[in-house]
Amino acid sequence: MNIVMLCTKFSRQESDPWLTNEMAAALQGQGHSVTVINLDWWAQAGEPDQRFITSRGVEVTSLVPLHVNSRLPLVRRLAKWAGSSLRVVKLLRETARCRRIDLLIGFSPAVTMALPLLWQRFIGRAPSYMVLWDFFPHHQQQIGLMPSGLVFRLAKWFENMLIRSFDHVGCMSPANVSYLKRHYRLRAVQGIHILPIWGGNAPVVAVDSAQVRAAAGLPADRPVVVFGGQLVHGRGVEDLLEVARLAAHGGSRSHFLIMGSGTLEGLVQAYLNEGHGNLTWIARVPRERYLEIAQSCDAALVCTVRDVDVPSFPSKTIDYLRLGLPIVASVEQSTDYGEFIVEQGVGVCVEAGEPLRLHACIEQLLGDDQRLAQMAQRGPACMAEHFDVELVIRQLLSQAGHSER
Known part of the structure; x- marks a missing residue:
C-alpha cells in the first residue's frame, strides 16, 4: 500500500525521532511504501530543502516555509501559510501522478496544510486519516495565544472545514472523542476513532544512575523529579517552578530537573537566580542522553494549565513509561489522562493550577x-499494552479499512 504523510515536524536525525518518524518507520516496516512531505515549520529562512531516504526506506521531502519580509506580522504569516501550502500541493500532485495514493495521513492542526488538504478533498480524493492531537483553535485561544472574536471564529470555521475533509479521525482518548463531537461539526459518514499516542518500544539499557547524575550535575543523595519537554505556554511551567519554590522553603530534600527549551526559558533562569539550589536546568541534549538522564531520576512530572476545557494526553508519557518512571500529573479537569495513569497504576494526579496540592502529592509519593x-515495574508493561507504535499503527490501518499486509 502507498501511504503519504503530510506533517510539519519530522526529525532529520534518526537518533532523535519525533512521533511522525516513528509512525513512518513502523508503516514502512509493516510492508508499506511511505512518502513523507514535511513542511518544516521551524526552519529558518535561507535553509535548503532536503530530500532523503531513511534507513527504513521512507522517502522524505522536507520543505522550508516561505518567508516574506514585511513590517506587518499578518502579511508575513499569511504569506508563510499560503505560499508554503502551495509548494506542498505541487509535491502532492507529483506523488499522485507517479503512484496511486492508497492512504493519506494528516495531523492537527489541519490549517497548516490547508491547500494540500483542499486539493486532496476535491481533486486527489485518496482515502484519508487525520491524527488529531491538538484542538485548534480552542486551546490556543484559551491559553492566550489567539484573540477571541472574529479571528477565533474564522480559524475555527476553517479548521472545522478541513477536519470534515478526512474520511477518518483518530483522537487520543475517549475524552478527546467527546470534545471533538461537541465542538466541531462532523460528517455523518466520518469514522471517529480512539488512536493513542505512540512510541518505539525498544528495550531500555540500564544505566549507572550515580555516574549519570554526577555527569549531569544532579545530587546523588536526593530524590530527583524530572520534567521533560518544551518550555512554552500550556505546559504548566509556572506551576512547576512554584512547586520547586515551595519545596525549597519547606526544607524538602526533593530536587527538580528540567530538560527542555522554549519561550519560557526566562522564567526558569529567573528561578535559578533566586539561588534555592533545588533545581537543575538542561536546555537541550541528544535524545539518547535525555533518556539516560531521565532514567536516573526517581519520578517524572507532567503539567498542563488550569481553566481550559481542552483535554490533553501528554506525549512525554511514552518515555516515562518505557523508563519505569512513576508519573505525577497536574492536568486540566476536563482530561481523562489522570484517570488513566491512576487506573493503570503508573502514577498519581492532581488538578492543574494547585501547586500546594501538587507539592504535597510529590512529597507523599517520594x-x-x-x-x-x-x-516503576508497571510502567513498561503499560507502554507495551497501549502505546507501542507497532500496535497503534495496526489500529490505525484497521480503522482506515486496511488490513495488515
Missing part, C-alpha cells in the same frame, strides 16, 4: 518506596 517500586 516517601513511599513500595509504591514507587510498584509503579
Whole structure:
C-alpha cells in the first residue's frame, strides 16, 4: 500500500525521532511504501530543502516555509501559510501522478496544510486519516495565544472545514472523542476513532544512575523529579517552578530537573537566580542522553494549565513509561489522562493550577518506596499494552479499512 504523510515536524536525525518518524518507520516496516512531505515549520529562512531516504526506506521531502519580509506580522504569516501550502500541493500532485495514493495521513492542526488538504478533498480524493492531537483553535485561544472574536471564529470555521475533509479521525482518548463531537461539526459518514499516542518500544539499557547524575550535575543523595519537554505556554511551567519554590522553603530534600527549551526559558533562569539550589536546568541534549538522564531520576512530572476545557494526553508519557518512571500529573479537569495513569497504576494526579496540592502529592509519593517500586515495574508493561507504535499503527490501518499486509 502507498501511504503519504503530510506533517510539519519530522526529525532529520534518526537518533532523535519525533512521533511522525516513528509512525513512518513502523508503516514502512509493516510492508508499506511511505512518502513523507514535511513542511518544516521551524526552519529558518535561507535553509535548503532536503530530500532523503531513511534507513527504513521512507522517502522524505522536507520543505522550508516561505518567508516574506514585511513590517506587518499578518502579511508575513499569511504569506508563510499560503505560499508554503502551495509548494506542498505541487509535491502532492507529483506523488499522485507517479503512484496511486492508497492512504493519506494528516495531523492537527489541519490549517497548516490547508491547500494540500483542499486539493486532496476535491481533486486527489485518496482515502484519508487525520491524527488529531491538538484542538485548534480552542486551546490556543484559551491559553492566550489567539484573540477571541472574529479571528477565533474564522480559524475555527476553517479548521472545522478541513477536519470534515478526512474520511477518518483518530483522537487520543475517549475524552478527546467527546470534545471533538461537541465542538466541531462532523460528517455523518466520518469514522471517529480512539488512536493513542505512540512510541518505539525498544528495550531500555540500564544505566549507572550515580555516574549519570554526577555527569549531569544532579545530587546523588536526593530524590530527583524530572520534567521533560518544551518550555512554552500550556505546559504548566509556572506551576512547576512554584512547586520547586515551595519545596525549597519547606526544607524538602526533593530536587527538580528540567530538560527542555522554549519561550519560557526566562522564567526558569529567573528561578535559578533566586539561588534555592533545588533545581537543575538542561536546555537541550541528544535524545539518547535525555533518556539516560531521565532514567536516573526517581519520578517524572507532567503539567498542563488550569481553566481550559481542552483535554490533553501528554506525549512525554511514552518515555516515562518505557523508563519505569512513576508519573505525577497536574492536568486540566476536563482530561481523562489522570484517570488513566491512576487506573493503570503508573502514577498519581492532581488538578492543574494547585501547586500546594501538587507539592504535597510529590512529597507523599517520594516517601513511599513500595509504591514507587510498584509503579516503576508497571510502567513498561503499560507502554507495551497501549502505546507501542507497532500496535497503534495496526489500529490505525484497521480503522482506515486496511488490513495488515
